[in-house]
Amino acid sequence: MAAEFIKLYAENPEIRKIERIVDVLRNGGVIIYPTDTIYGMGCDIRNQRAIERVARIKGINVKKSNFSFICYDLSNISEFTRALSTPVFKVMKKTLPGPYTFILEANNNVPKMLNSNKKTVGIRVPDHDIPRLLVKELGSPIITTSIRDEDDVIEYSTDPELIYEKYRDLVDIVIDGGYGQNVPSTILDGTSGVVELIREGLGPIDEIL
Template identity: 80%
Template sequence: MPAEFIKLYPENPEIKKIEKIVSVLRDGGIIIYPTDTVYGLGCNIHNLRAIERIALIKGIKPKKHNFSFICYDLSNISEYTRALSTPVFKVMKKALPGPYTFILEANNSVPKILNSNKKTVGIRVPDHSIPRLLVKELGSPILTTSIHDEDEVVEYSTDPELIYEKYRDLVDVVIDGGYGNNVASTVLDCTGQQIEVVREGLGSVDELF
């Protein structure tokens, strides 16, 4: 059965549609959704079968891939990460919600969730109402990975209708939240003594330090 194509307006997402998508996530479904950067492929972090399906779609091994968690805000990050230093917390508070991914030391619950020996986890709090509302309604983060395009010029797919055509038989819901960005998040590694910029993307680094 092809995926449902659901239109949502970021300024005022319909709560009934949000609830419908969340019930798909609770049932182990996979969704494609907009963020403040590129469109993402996501599922409930507590459904291992859904995580394995995402890995299959992307052609990766779930135990080795660096997945990120989309969180509603900073309040429940401690459920998945080791204690944050004050400088890291200050930078995160300044940056989020925003187009940044913070690589943090994972606590013991992350390897169990991913059925791996992962020592780190990426944390995202996008500045976008749709993914944050989904997470809030779900009551736990969404595991996320970006949708890449095979095009040599455009690295990320931005048109939700084209994304739907490509993924309609692989996922359960594609959310049309308007055109996406084709620049990914800025990735900051916070696991060492200093915060290290792994990838400079949409989020400005100069504003943080």
């Protein structure tokens, strides 16, 4: 059965459609959704079968995956990470919501969720209402992993209609939130107690490092 293709506007997403998508997530669905950077694929982090399905679609091993979590804000990050140092928390507070992924020390909840031995977790709070509202309505974060393109020139797919054509038989919902970016998030590592740059992406680093 082909995936649903749901149009949502970033500035004022229809709650009825958000609730429909969340219902699919609660039932183990896999979705593709817009963020403030590139389009992502994900599921409810509390659904092990859905996580394994995302890994199969991506062709990766769950235990070796580098999935990140999309959170609504900073308030529930302590559910998944060990205590943050003051310098790292200050940078997160300054930059989030925004196009950044923070690599942090995972607490004991994360390996259980991912069925892995992971010691770290990536945290995203995108500056985009659609994924944040999904997380808020769901009551738990969602996995995020990028939608990559096999094209030698275009690394990331930006057109939701083309994304739908490619993934319609693999996922349950593709959200059309308009054209996405083709630059991923900036990745910052906070595991040492200070913030270090891992990958420069869409998020500027001049004022934070």
